[in-house]
Each structure stands twice: as C-alpha cells, then as structure tokens.
Amino acid sequence: MAIFNLNVNGKKTQVDLDPATPVLWVLRDHLNLVGTKYGCGIAQCGACTIHLDGVATRSCLLPVAAVGNKAITTIEGLSENGDHPVQKAWLEHDVPQCGYCQAGQIMTAVAFLKNNPHPSDEEIETAMNGNLCRCGTYLRIRAAVKTASKS
Amino acid sequence: MTLVKTFNGRRSFLKATALAGGGMMIGFSWLPSCQSDSNADLTLPKEWFDLNGFLKIGDNGLITIMSPNPEGGQNVKTSMPMIVAEELDVDWEKVVVEQAPLDTKLYTRQFIGGSQAIRQGWHGLRMAGATARHMLKQAAAQAWQVPETEITTAEGVLLHEKSGRSAGYGEMAAAAARIPVPKEVPLKDTKEFKLVGTSRKNVDGKKIVTGQALFGMDYHRPGMLIAMIVHPPAFGMKLKSFDDQSARKMPGIRDIFTIKALQDEYERQYFDTCTFTDLVAVVGETTWEVLNAKKALVVEWELFTAYTESKLTPGGKQTVRFPAGLENSSEHILQMEKEAAKPGKVRRKDGEPEAVFKLPARVIERTYTAPFLAHNCMEPMNFFAHVTADKAELAGPLQKPEYTEKTLSARLGLPLEKIDIQMTRLGGGYGRRSYAHWLVEAALISQKMNAPVKLIYTREDDMTSGIYRPAYHAHYRAALDAENNLIAFQVKAGGIPESPLYADRFPAGAVDHYLAEDWAIESNITVGSFRAPRSNFMAVAEQSFLDEVAEAAGKDPIEFRLELLKKAKNHPVGKNNDYDPDRYAGVLELLKEKSNWEEEIPGIYRGVSAYFCHNSYVAQVLDLVMEQGKPKVAKVTCVVDCGIVVNPDAARNLTEGAIVDGIGNAMYGSMTFRQGEPEMNNFDKYRLIRMEEAPGAIDVHFVKSDIDPTGLGEPAFPPVFGALANALYKATGKRHYHQPFIGNGLAG
Numbered sequence: 001m002a003i004f005n006l007n008v009n010g011k012k013t014q015v016d017l018d019p020a021t022p023v024l025w026v027l028r029d030h031l032n033l034v035g036t037k038y039g040c041g042i043a044q045c046g047a048c049t050i051h052l053d054g055v056a057t058r059s060c061l062l063p064v065a066a067v068g069n070k071a072i073t074t075i076e077g078l079s080e081n082g083d084h085p086v087q088k089a090w091l092e093h094d095v096p097q098c099g100y101c102q103a104g105q106i107m108t109a110v111a112f113l114k115n116n117p118h119p120s121d122e123e124i125e126t127a128m129n130g131n132l133c134r135c136g137t138y139l140r141i142r143a144a145v146k147t148a149s150k151s
Numbered sequence: 152m153t154l155v156k157t158f159n160g161r162r163s164f165l166k167a168t169a170l171a172g173g174g175m176m177i178g179f180s181w182l183p184s185c186q187s188d189s190n191a192d193l194t195l196p197k198e199w200f201d202l203n204g205f206l207k208i209g210d211n212g213l214i215t216i217m218s219p220n221p222e223g224g225q226n227v228k229t230s231m232p233m234i235v236a237e238e239l240d241v242d243w244e245k246v247v248v249e250q251a252p253l254d255t256k257l258y259t260r261q262f263i264g265g266s267q268a269i270r271q272g273w274h275g276l277r278m279a280g281a282t283a284r285h286m287l288k289q290a291a292a293q294a295w296q297v298p299e300t301e302i303t304t305a306e307g308v309l310l311h312e313k314s315g316r317s318a319g320y321g322e323m324a325a326a327a328a329r330i331p332v333p334k335e336v337p338l339k340d341t342k343e344f345k346l347v348g349t350s351r352k353n354v355d356g357k358k359i360v361t362g363q364a365l366f367g368m369d370y371h372r373p374g375m376l377i378a379m380i381v382h383p384p385a386f387g388m389k390l391k392s393f394d395d396q397s398a399r400k401m402p403g404i405r406d407i408f409t410i411k412a413l414q415d416e417y418e419r420q421y422f423d424t425c426t427f428t429d430l431v432a433v434v435g436e437t438t439w440e441v442l443n444a445k446k447a448l449v450v451e452w453e454l455f456t457a458y459t460e461s462k463l464t465p466g467g468k469q470t471v472r473f474p475a476g477l478e479n480s481s482e483h484i485l486q487m488e489k490e491a492a493k494p495g496k497v498r499r500k501d502g503e504p505e506a507v508f509k510l511p512a513r514v515i516e517r518t519y520t521a522p523f524l525a526h527n528c529m530e531p532m533n534f535f536a537h538v539t540a541d542k543a544e545l546a547g548p549l550q551k552p553e554y555t556e557k558t559l560s561a562r563l564g565l566p567l568e569k570i571d572i573q574m575t576r577l578g579g580g581y582g583r584r585s586y587a588h589w590l591v592e593a594a595l596i597s598q599k600m601n602a603p604v605k606l607i608y609t610r611e612d613d614m615t616s617g618i619y620r621p622a623y624h625a626h627y628r629a630a631l632d633a634e635n636n637l638i639a640f641q642v643k644a645g646g647i648p649e650s651p652l653y654a655d656r657f658p659a660g661a662v663d664h665y666l667a668e669d670w671a672i673e674s675n676i677t678v679g680s681f682r683a684p685r686s687n688f689m690a691v692a693e694q695s696f697l698d699e700v701a702e703a704a705g706k707d708p709i710e711f712r713l714e715l716l717k718k719a720k721n722h723p724v725g726k727n728n729d730y731d732p733d734r735y736a737g738v739l740e741l742l743k744e745k746s747n748w749e750e751e752i753p754g755i756y757r758g759v760s761a762y763f764c765h766n767s768y769v770a771q772v773l774d775l776v777m778e779q780g781k782p783k784v785a786k787v788t789c790v791v792d793c794g795i796v797v798n799p800d801a802a803r804n805l806t807e808g809a810i811v812d813g814i815g816n817a818m819y820g821s822m823t824f825r826q827g828e829p830e831m832n833n834f835d836k837y838r839l840i841r842m843e844e845a846p847g848a849i850d851v852h853f854v855k856s857d858i859d860p861t862g863l864g865e866p867a868f869p870p871v872f873g874a875l876a877n878a879l880y881k882a883t884g885k886r887h888y889h890q891p892f893i894g895n896g897l898a899g
Contacts, residue, residue, distance in 0.1 A: 001402075018402065018439065025439045029377070034369035035362020037578075038438075039529055040610045044834035047529060075362030082361040090360045094352050094800060097808050098224030099359035099366075100529040100578030106360060128842045132834060134529050134579050135224050136811025138845035140804065 004064050008033070009077025019065035024048045026064050027074060035075035035103045039132070046131030049104040050074050056111035075103035078110065086110045089148035097135035105131045109145045118149055200324040202286060203332070204257035205235055205279035212307055212321035214241050217251040219258040220268045221550060222355070223577035223584070224808075225864045226801035227268045229354045231276055233797055234269075237346040238280030238339060241307040241320065248354045253552040253572040262551040264585055264680060266765035266862025269797060273859050281336040283327070290326035291318060341795060341857050350800035355576065365576040367547030368607070370535045375603040376405060377441050378434045378596045382427040382616055383452050385827030386676045387477045390429040391453040398433065398447040403440030407433050407448070410595045412588050417561060419462040422554045425588035426617035426677040432596045438607060445609075455675075471648075473675040477827030480522070480622075483647055486672055487520070487624040495643045495668030498654035501725040502664035507639040512630040515703050519627075519692035521890040523647075523822040524620035524681055525831070527839060530578020531613040536593035537603040542569045543594055548577035548584055555587040562591050563598065582680035586618050611832040619822055620681035621646040625692040630664075635704035637662055637715065644689065645670035649678060651685040657735065657763065658697070660728030661715035676824065682812070683865035686764035687872070691817065691890070694760040694873025699886065708759050708877070709739055709748060730763045737854055738770040738790045745852050746772035746788035755785065758877030762870035766861035767793040768854075771810070773846075773874035775882045782882050784814060784846040787874070789867060791851065794858035806867045807849045813871035815840025821891045838893075 003016045008031060015030050027033040027050070036059055039047030043058040050059045051073035078084045082091075086109050096102045105128065112119070112127040119127070124145045133141070196209025207215045216232035232248045253261055260271050284304055291309040292299035295316050303310050310317045320327075341347075358365055383389060395407040412428050413419065431450060435441040457475045461468060508514060534547035543565055549555055552572045560567050577584055593606035608616070623646040630639040640662040644652040654667035681687060701711035713736055718724075720732035739761050742748065748759070754776055761770035774786040787810050796802045819838035823830045831837035876887045 017437075021437075021439045025437065029437045029439070032371065033362075034364050034371070037366075037529075038368065038531070038607075040834045042610075042833055042835060045529065075360075078361075082357050087360040091352065091356050094356060094804060096224070096353060096356065096359045097226070097804060098529065098577060098579045099355065102359050103362045125843045130841075132529065132839050132841065134527055134581070134812065134839060136808035136815070136840070136845070137804065138811055138840075138842040139807055139849055142842065142845075 002065070004067070006064070006067060007069070007071045009073060015064070017064065020063050022060050023050065023062045023064055023067060023072065024059040027059065033074050033076050037100055037103060039101065039104070044132070045101070045104075046108060047101050047104040049107040049131070051107060051111055054111060054114060056108050075107060078106070084110065085151040086113065086144070086148045089144040089151065092147060093140045093144040095137050095140040095144050097137055101131060101133045105133065105141055109141075109148065113145070113149055119145075121146075196321065200328040202283035202324070202328060203279055204254075205276065206239065206283055208283070208320050208324035208327075210321045210324060212245060212319040214239070214246045214307070214320070216246055216248055218248055219251045219261050220272065221261075221263050221548070221552070221574045221577055222250065223263055223548070223550065223580035225263065225268065225805055226353060226798060227263065229351055229801060230269060230797040231272055232354070233346055233351060234273065234276040235280040237344055238277045239284050240304040243346055243351060245307060250574055253556060253574065255553055261553055263580060264550055264582065266767070266864040266866060269860045270766060270862055277338050278336060281338050282332060285333050285336045286327040286330040287320055287323050289330045290323040294323070294326060347795065347797050348799065351798055353801065366530050366578050367533045367535065367575040368530055368578065370546050370575060370605060372535070372537065372603045375535070375605055376434050376436065376600060377438050378432055378593065378604045378606045379441050379445050379609065380592060380606070380612065381431040381433065381445060381448060381450055382612065384615070385452075385477055386426070386617065386824065387454060387475060387827040388452040389427070389455040390431065391451040393431050393451065394449040398444040401440065401444045401447060403436040404444045405434045405436065406600060407431065407444070408599060410592060410599070412591050412595065413562065419460055420554055420558060421462065421464050422551050422585050422587070423462065423558055424586045424618055424677050424679050430592065432592070432599075434596060434600055434604065442609070472673050474673050476675070478674060478676060478824055479826065480823040483622055484520070487622070487645065487647065490645055490670050490672055491518070491624055491626050491643060493670070495645065495670045497666065497668050498652060499659060499665065499667040499725065501659070501662070502639075504639045504641055504664040504666040507664040508628060508630055508641070510630070512632055512638065513703065514628060514630050515700055516626075516628045517696055517699060517888060519625045519695065519888050521623045521688045521691070522820070523622045523676065523678075524816060524820045525614050525822045525837060526579075526581045526583035526618075526681060527614065527837065528577070528579030528581060528583055531610055532584070532589045532608040533606060534587070534590045534593040535603070535605045536590070536597040538563065538594050538598040539601070542571070544571050545590060545594065546573040546575060547590065547593075548575050548580070549587045549590060550577070550580050550582070550584040551587065555590050558587070559591055559594055563594060581682045582684065583618060586679050610834070614837060615829045615832050617677035618679035619676065620684075620687065621649045621651070621678045623651045623688040625651070625689070627692065627696040629696070629700045631700070631704050635706065637700065637704070639664035641666040642693070643668040643670070644692070645672065647672045647676070648674040651688045653685060653689055653729070655727045655729040656689070656693075657719070657730055658715050660723050660725060661719040663724055665724065682809075683764055683868045686762065686865070686869040687816075690760065690762040690764070690869030691872035691876055694762060694870060695876040695886070695888070698758070698873070698877040698880070709743055712761060713739055734768050734792050735761065735763055738768045738792050741852060741854060742770040742772060742788065742790040745790060745850065748772060756878050756882035758874045758879070758881060760870040760873030760877060762866070762873070764869060765865045767791060767863060767866035769866045769870050771867075771870050771874045773871065773878045775878040777882055782879060784844075784875070786848045786850065787846050787871065788850045789852070790854065791863070791867060792854035792856060793863045793866065794856050794860045796853045797860060799853065802853065802863055803851045805863055806851045809865070809867035810849055810871045811840060811845050813868045814846065814875055815844070817872040817875050817890055818844070818893050819891050
C-alpha cells in the first residue's frame with residue numbers, strides 16, 4: 001500500500017492503495033467515477049480511455065504509481081455541462097446505441113482533435129480504430145468527429 | 152379512429168387510484184440517472200397523479216412515461232414512450248422517461264429479444280396513452296359541464312372550442328385519476344400521428360456522453376463487495392477442488408467458496424442455460440484485489456461424464472444431452488461433413504424433388520459452414536445482488552427479467568413477491584443477456600456473504616463461459632431445366648448442437664419440387680440466442696447460393712428472385728410459406744431504384760441479398776472496392792419493410808449497426824476450440840470489426856407503410872452476410888462458402 005496524490009478532473013485527491021492498481025479501478029472503485037469503462041483489461045477495446053496531461057491513455061493497464069504528477073481527465077471532467085464540442089457533436093448525430101463504449105470513444109476523439117483540429121477522413125479512421133463498438137456505431141462516430149472538427 | 156377494448160384486465164389499466172396509494176412509483180428510482188435527461192430543466196411538479204401503470208401526470212403538466220422493457224441499445228427507452236405520448240397527445244418536450252422495474256402485475260412481456268419489443272408493445276402502449284387521454288377528457292367534460300365529445304386535445308392541452316375553455320393536462324390530472332377506466336377507448340388513426348414517425352433523440356443521450364452511472368457495472372451501494380467467479384478452462388470439465396491458502400490471505404479478500412448455480416434436480420426453463428454450474432467465488436473489497444486473488448487461486452478440474460438436462464421450452468419439455476469429452480473445432484468440421492452425408496430429418500417436401508434431381512438437368516450443389524460465435528457485449532456480464540433472509544434485491548443488465556425472476560425464486564426458495572429486479576441499461580445484449588445465470592450466481596454469493604455484492608465477469612470469463620451462436624453447416628442443391636427455370640431445390644442444414652433450418656422460408660413456395668431436411672450433433676459446448684438466431688446463418692447460405700444459381704441461369708440476381716416471388720404469389724407451392732411475396736418483392740423493387748442497380752460503375756463490385764426474419768423484410772446491395780488488393784466496403788444500400796417506423800433516425804442507427812455488425816461477424820467472427828478450451832478469450836484473439844473496416848456509407852430506406860410495426864433489432868443483420876459474400880465474388884472471382892471470410896472457416 002502507498003499513498004498517491006492525484007489530480008483528477010482538476011481536483012486534488014489522495015488514495016492509499018496497491019501501487020500496481022490500474023487507474024481504471026482507482027477511478028471506478030475508489031473515486032466513484034464510473035464513466036470510464038472496463039471492457040477488456042488488456043488495452044484492446046479503448047472503453048477505458050482517459051487523458052493523462054491531455055494524451056489519450058488506456059487506464060486499464062496504467063498502474064497508479066506511473067501517473068506521477070500528470071493530470072487525469074475522465075469523461076466526467078471533460079466539460080461542466082456536457083457541452084464540449086465533441087459531446088455536442090455526439091448528441092447531434094445521436095451516436096450511441098447501447099452507449100457502453102462511447103465515453104472511451106469520446107475521450108479518444110477529444111485528444112485526437114486537440115492535436116489535429118482539421119483531420120482528413122483517413123486520419124479520423126486511424127485515430128479511432130483502437131476503440132471497439134459492438135453495436136456498430138462507427139459511421140456516426142466518424143460523422144460526429146467530423147462535425148466536432150468543424151466547430 | 153379504432154375502438155379497442157382496454158387491456159386484458161391487467162392492473163396497469165385498472166382504476167388508477169388503486170395504484171396511486173400502492174407505492175408503484177416508489178422504489179424504482181434507485182439512481183437519479185434512470186430518469187431521462189432530455190428535460191432536466193423542467194421544474195418538477197408538487198404532486199404526481201398516476202393515470203395508469205405507464206404514466207403519471209404532474210400538477211404542472213409534466214408527464215412521466217414508464218419504459219417497460221430493458222434498454223440494450225435498440226432505442227426502446229425512447230421509442231416505446233413515444234408511442235404512449237402519441238396517443239396521450241402531449242408535447243414530447245414535456246415528457247420525462249423512466250425505466251420501469253420488473254413488475255409482471257403491471258406490464259406484459261417485459262423483455263427484449265426476437266425484435267419483438269415494439270411489435271408486441273405497440274397495442275398496449277397506445278392504449279395506455281389513449282386511456283389516460285380519455286380520462287382527462289372526461290374530467291374536463293365534468294368540470295366544464297359539456298359533452299366529452301366536444302372536447303379536443305393537442306400537445307397536453309384540453310380544449311372546448313365552443314366555450315373557449317381550455318386547461319392543461321396537469322390541471323385535470325387529479326380529477327382524471329378518479330375517473331373509472333373506460334371499457335373501450337378510441338385510438339388515433341395512424342394518419343393522425345404527429346410524434347410517431349418523427350425522429351427524436353435518445354432520452355439517455357446526454358447521460359451517456361457525460362459518463363453518468365447507467366450500466367450494471369456502474370451500480371454501487373454503500374458496503375457493497377466485489378465478487379468474481381472462476382469457471383472451468385474447458386468445456387467437458389468440472390470443478391474438482393481448489394486451494395485458496397495464499398489467495399485467502401491477500402489484501403481485501405473477504406471469502407472464497409464454491410457455489411452451485413442451479414440444483415441438479417431443478418427443471419430448467421427455456422433461458423436457464425448455465426454452462427458451468429459449480430464455480431469458485433472470490434469476494435473482496437475492490438475489483439483489483441479480487442482480480443489478484445483470482446489469479447492466485449489453485450484450482451483442479453476434472454472431466455465430467457455425460458449428463459442430461461431437462462428443460463421446459465416453448466415447444467414442450469425437452470431433454471438435452473451433454474456428452475463427455477474435450478471437443479476440437481477440427482473434429483467438428485469432420486463430424487458435420489459426416490452427418491450431412493446421411494439422410495436428414497425431412498421437415499418439408501413439395502412435389503418429387505428426389506425424382507427431379509435424377510432427371511437430366513443442370514444441378515448446382517454447394518456447401519456452407521460457419522463457426523461458433525461469442526456475443527462479446529462491450530459490457531461484460533455482471534449483476535448486483537443483496538439477498539437477506541426474507542428478500543432479494545437485484546439490479547443490473549438482463550434481457551428476460553420475467554424468466555430470471557422465476558429461476559431465482561426457485562433457487563433461493565423465495566416467493567416472487569420477495570424478489571425485486573431493477574433493470575439498468577444494458578451495455579449490449581444481442582441475446583447473451585437472456586441467459587442470466589450470473590444473476591443467480593450474484594444472489595448466491597450475496598446470500599453466503601450476507602452483504603450486498605456486485606458480481607463482475609472479466610472479459611475472459613465472459614468470452615469463455617459458453618452460450619455461443621452454434622456452429623452450422625448447410626448443403627444446397629438446385630436443378631435448372633433447359634430454359635433455366637429453377638425446377639427443384641433442396642436444403643439440408645444442421646449444426647452443433649442445433650439445426651439452423653427454417654423449412655418454410657423462401658424459396659419454399661416458389662419451387663415445384665422442394666425438400667428441406669435437418670440434423671444436429673450433440674456437444675457439451677453451450678449455445679444460446681445470438682442476434683437473429685439461425686437466420687444469421689441461413690441468410691448467408693441461402694442468399695449466396697441463390698446468387699450462384701441465378702448466375703448459372705444467366706439471370707440478374709434481383710430479377711431471378713423477383714421471378715420466384717411472382718410464382719410464390721400467383722402459384723404458391725405447398726403450405727405454410729412464412730413470408731408475404733408482395734412485401735418481399737417490395738423491398739427488392741425499391742432497392743433496385745435506391746441502389747441504381749442497373750447502373751454499372753467500373754471498380755465497384757456489387758452483391759445483393761434479401762431476407763425475411765422477425766416479421767420484417769430487408770434487402771441490401773453492398774458495394775465493394777479494391778484498395779491495394781484488399782476489398783473494402785464502400786457503401787451499403789438497405790431497404791427495410793418493418794411496418795410503421797416509430798423513431799426514424801434511431802431506426803436508421805439500429806439498421807446501420809446491424810449492417811456493420813453483420814459485416815464484422817461475416818469477415819472475422821469465430822470462436823474455435825482445442826481440447827475443449829476456447830481459443831479466443833479476449834479482443835487480442837477474437838477479432839471484432841473496427842472503424843477502418845466499416846462501410847464508407849450506409850444508405851437506409853424504409854418502405855412507407857401503415858402496417859403495425861414489426862421487428863428491427865435483428866432483420867438487417869442476416870442478409871448483409873450474403874450481400875458481402877456475393878460482392879466478394881464479384882471483386883475477387885472467388886466464392887466464399889466458409890465463415891469467417893477472412894480465415895479458412897471453422898478451423899480458423
């Protein structure tokens with residue numbers, strides 16, 4: 001067990017736990033931030049995507065000890081009222097079906113658009129290819145990322 | 152306007168005041184997030200009035216509509232309340248939607264599956280709205296002392312034109328709740344619909360994009376423990392013993408013990424498939440701690456001997472035998488080939504097919520196979536349970552709560568009224584969450600721990616615990632006469648452990664000499680419904696085969712099908728043909744137009760397919776292009792006839808998803824076994840379709856219809872397998888007979 005001082009969604013918080021604990025479970029079990037989802041546990045599906053200093057990161061394999069001073073942003077901290085341009089684009093295109101993978105999709109899209117605000121269709125596909133959606137909402141995700149890139 | 156009798160004497164339509172004090176509206180708001188967010192800005196009323204089990208009206212005119220069925224991404228939580236709101240005649244912007252709990256006294260058929268939610272709910276939902284509207288009108292008529300027939304409604308307002316009086320529903324709600332429920336109510340003419348048929352956003356949309364707690368995985372209770380199970384690594388094995396000496400001492404671990412999900416003597420219901428009955432349960436404080444202890448457990452397994460299970464199915468009592476042994480996919484192929492060479496069970500015979508196949512004619516003969524498939528819902532199986540001596544509280548994602556409640560009642564020895572099941576949003580279902588053994592497991596673990604518990608399956612537990620789509624095999628023969636007419640057609644289909652055959656489907660009814668046979672091979676690998684069961688294989692086999700027969704006959708594949716459908720209409724052969732030739736032809740005719748079928752574009756390779764299942768008709772043209780020697784789906788044009796479409800944009804979304812999912816499963820989907828062990832246990836080995844592989848565009852068209860809604864969750868899924876196979880042939884010159892198309896079929 002060890003104490004970690006984390007910066008999650010702009011708030012400083014302290015946790016005392018096994019240093020190997022993945023950030024996914026720190027968020028879900030210790031901080032009650034359940035928007036970040038468990039899908040595979042091996043960084044293959046993208047449902048657990050968070051931002052570490054703005055960089056899209058798979059939280060299911062990231063030990064809390066590796067976070068250091070980096071700021072963690074989760075879907076809950078993306079915007080005050082769900083009005084981030086990417087969230088708005090998601091609503092405009094009514095993307096979700098079951099919705100389980102969508103927080104991870106949005107987090108991937110936000111980090112991607114920050115570095116590449118006006119991507120081509122191919123760049124969108126490459127950036128989003130790591131996030132699985134069994135419902136098959138890929139076309140709407142593509143369209144929503146495109147819309148967000150224009151806003 | 153249609154007059155309909157109010158519903159079956161169900162309590163949901165009985166006198167509203169009887170419900171008002173009964174607390175039915177209390178207790179299901181286990182999470183504020185169960186309420187829709189679309190109208191979060193509206194002020195809550197001081198008082199709610201229950202008009203019936205489906206809706207309540209606030210004194211300020213705010214309407215709450217209950218969504219009775221579980222939501223798994225098919226949009227029922229938006230679409231079903233829309234139907235109530237239509238007949239109630241209210242402004243959708245003033246509607247709040249809530250997920251109803253399981254309550255078999257209030258609601259009928261509270262489950263999802265078979266693309267039936269809207270179809271079966273249609274009448275009752277309309278009546279719920281119409282009944283309440285009628286009671287509001289009566290309340291206004293009494294208050295204003297005018298004939299009820301002179302009162303009209305619009306967007307939640309009652310109006311008496313002659314006197315110029317008007318009142319919002321909220322003002323009349325208290326009085327309406329005291330009006331006796333009418334014996335008959337008029338329903339709107341579907342032509343008068345203002346809301347149904349317009350696109351409305353997902354009521355949970357904002358909650359989803361802001362990551363609020365909606366799913367079973369997200370469920371939390373103070374003091375709640377986390378539990379996981381350990382199940383045998385292979386089919387054919389069972390638990391022998393376990394050593395938890397080190398695991399038990401690990402941090403956060405509360406207990407490790409075995410559970411028996413279902414008792415041996417218990418007579419199973421239809422959805423009681425449970426692959427591994429004896430499990431080791433690990434319970435602790437946090438997920439990470441439990442995961443670590445699970446890995447530290449030393450478990451010994453042993454081979455089981457063959458056993459039988461008796462099961463109550465819709466077709467009566469059925470005995471299923473599970474043979475001993477560790478099965479291999481390579482052997483499955485050989486077994487199926489051997490079985491297919493024997494005569495099958497004749498399920499339908501028209502004319503003299505055997506004799507005709509002996510005549511000098513051109514005979515085309517092909518075999519198709521498909522592997523087992525895992526459902527792979529993005530949210531792994533999970534459930535919350537808190538079982539005490541006298542009651543059981545449960546919450547989580549499941550498709551068939553009505554069935555599961557009975558199973559749990561039998562297992563715990565608790566009467567149904569002591570069991571409370573709350574339905575969370577499902578992170579995907581596709582049939583998998585119909586088999587809720589994990590709910591029973593969660594309850595048994597909670598009972599043993601005497602504490603609230605959330606059971607979580609890891610992805611590996613989820614993918615390797617069975618209940619797969621069966622492996623299938625189909626052999627087809629067709630005979631063409633000298634004029635290229637299809638004179639005989641034969642299908643022999645089978646599977647492990649179930650047959651996929653639908654004997655009365657197209658082209659049955661369109662061919663004079665027709666034979667349908669089937670067979671099945673026992674297995675200890677468990678199976679269950681998977682999006683469009685059986686159709687998800689028969690469509691690809693049949694539609695690929697028809698494409699090849701049309702080609703042999705020198706006919707356009709759409710015209711070839713239309714000719715057959717014309718015959719099925721004008722001179723139907725045999726009995727019980729389970730499709731309507733006009734609606735079938737209708738989707739193909741519209742598809743020709745919408746896809747510009749007759750136009751040939753260089754570099755575009757097109758495949759067509761059409762299928763009828765779950766009461767709806769779907770036809771698709773899939774356009775492939777070759778990019779650096781690899782086929783890529785450029786576009787799918789899809790025509791659907793599913794009757795009235797309630798929420799068109801959501802229906803398009805569902806159809807697009809079915810197409811993407813179908814292409815993915817056709818190309819990559821495969822679960823194989825070596826020595827009984829599933830060879831895929833996570834997404835590094837089990838390939839799901841990704842964005843790059845999804846079509847560039849999907850163009851969905853709905854046939855304009857005033858027929859009551861049929862099904863939509865499944866019908867667009869099966870045909871796309873066939874459209875893809877046929878387009879791949881055009882692009883590569885090679886026919887694809889074995890799924891997954893990317894690999895070598897069953898052997899992976």
